[in-house]
Amino acid sequence: MAETRLIGSYPVIGIRPTIDGRRGKIKVRESLEDQTMNMAKSAAKLI
Secondary structure, three states: OOOOOEEOOEEOOOOOOOOOOOOOOOOHHHHHHHHHHHHHHHHHHHO
């Protein structure tokens, strides 16, 4: 039988910040790292 992955009555949820890995002249990836990490932390706090 599968192992139950609960914390109390809530399932375990993993939140991963993901940024488009393409690099180019406009440096979009570097400019979004802080914003993306903050969004992941906010989602974790909300859940």
